[in-house]
Amino acid sequence: MTGYHAPRWNEPIITEMGSPGRRGLMFDGDSAADALVPAALLRKAKPCLxxxxxxxxxxxxxHLAQMTLGMQGVSLFGTCTMKYNAPVSEAIAWRPDMAETHPAQPVETLQGTLGFIHGLDMMLRQLSGMDRFIFQPGxxxxxxxxxxxVTRAFMEARGEGGRRDEIITSIQSHPCNPATAATAGFKVITLTLEENGYPSLDQLKSVVSDxxxxLMIGNPDDMGIYNPEIREWVRIVHEAGGLCFYDHANFNGVMGKLSARELGFDACMYMLHKTFGAPKGGNGPSVGAYGCSAELAPFLPGPLVVQxxxxxxxxxxxxxxAGKIREYLGNVQQVMKAYAWVAAMGADGIHEASDLSVLANNYMDARLAKLRGLSRSHPHIEAPRMEMTRWSMEPLLRETGVGVLDVQARITDYGIDAFWLSHEPWIVPxxxxxxxGEMWSKExxxxxxxxxxxxxxxxxTDPDLVKSAPHNQAIHRLNGNDLNNPDRFATTMRRLRKTHGRMG
Ligand SMILES: Cc1ncc(COP(=O)(O)O)c(C=O)c1O
Structure with missing residues (x-):
């Protein structure tokens, strides 16, 4: 069944290849090109390329592509991956009237671009009930x-800036919720789960105050569990004078079925790379669409696009x-791709895609339930999971000594992308x-x-085979701890040269 083996090349990094003077294209004299650039903007020294x-x-x-599995194979990576990225959107994004525009050029020449930014804003307003979206966040x-x-600016304007200094989240919300609240200077209160698998309403009641x-919370959470008491959560926080933010990263199973505003939330976010057909690329190449109520809109970082x-x-x-989150309007090509996706899907298509994502997950759940060594998290929750379910290989580890990281490595030997585990902390072993729902077909x-x-x-039958995997990959397992050790990695060439004395 494996039928796969990655090629292995001893490939140097690109800065260690080539030789001085070698070129892809030769131009007629560098000086002709130099003459087009004002002298003050010319480099003093040649770039080190x-x-x-x-x-x-x-x-x-x-060679690099051959050594990786890529994203066009069988990949059920899980939350955060790109879904279907239509090549037609890429083709539009590469058009010069899209790719070669600049946000500072005269606004009359940007009407098409601003039109679809405004268009996506209107579409997401319809899906969420919010009054205004921005696409600046990366x-x-x-x-x-x-x-x-935005919360900080809103509370300051209301004269409560110093006093309202706590943000509440729950342990099964994505770690970016507590992390960003802390970065913005708030004290973070993280609620744990009840025995029944839901975040604790009683704990919420005991921690809300002036x-x-x-509240910053994800629902359905990253285990695929929808909190049936969510309206009550919002009511309690509002009664205490706080705002409610809906992390809608896991929107796929509920899109078109519920509205964040109708549930009482003041703000929400969607990720264009998780739901709306734009490619993944966290914190920069991607876009987090942030939407809010009219009451919060004055605090949105500008510029806003208006008609x-x-x-x-x-x-x-x-x-x-509030101050800018990133430069200009964010990654506008991603906005265009999401706009094209929503326009192509239409309201009916979005409903159907949502149904299919839940159906596909529940089909998968039914098959996984028949495999030995697996258990479903919170088995007593009878409501169907939404577009994903958190499973556990704890029985497999107990019975064979093979853990989830071993299985993750071994499945790549079958030509299948490594799957996603869970955010930290691991509530489920x-x-x-x-x-x-990320897959192309039932097959x-x-x-x-x-x-x-x-x-x-x-x-x-042969636990050592799995524990020593991968066997068919270009490289063996990486030591994740190296990422915590600055001596073991470099994010730029300059750093590589400085830390490791490497050429380039
Ligand atoms: C529920 C949830 N919220 C937020 C995020 C953060 O998104 P990004 O990776 O685009 O920063 C993720 C992605 O992992 C997520 O799953």
């Missing part, structure tokens, strides 16, 4: 941070606005959270489960 011929560059990236965590700073600035009788324009006269879902079943059989 690798010098390679075109075939060397092609070959290098071909991902979901950035959108959560936007909420924290210090509560906001009047003359067309679209920027509204940057915003004296109460040996967790994994595949998301069937692919079945193929994924068949591969998992094969690895589980190996764990019972």
């Amino acid at each position: 690798p010098e390679l011929s075109e075939p060397e560059v092609f070959r290098h990236y071909l 991902g979901g965590a950035d959108a959560a941070y936007t909420h924290a700073v 210090r509560t600035a906001a 009047d009788a003359d067309g679209f324009r920027f509204d940057d006269a915003r004296p109460e606005a 040996e967790p994994f959270t595949p998301e069937a 692919d879902i079945d193929r994924w489960i068949d591969a998992l079943a094969a690895v589980i059989d190996e764990a019972y």
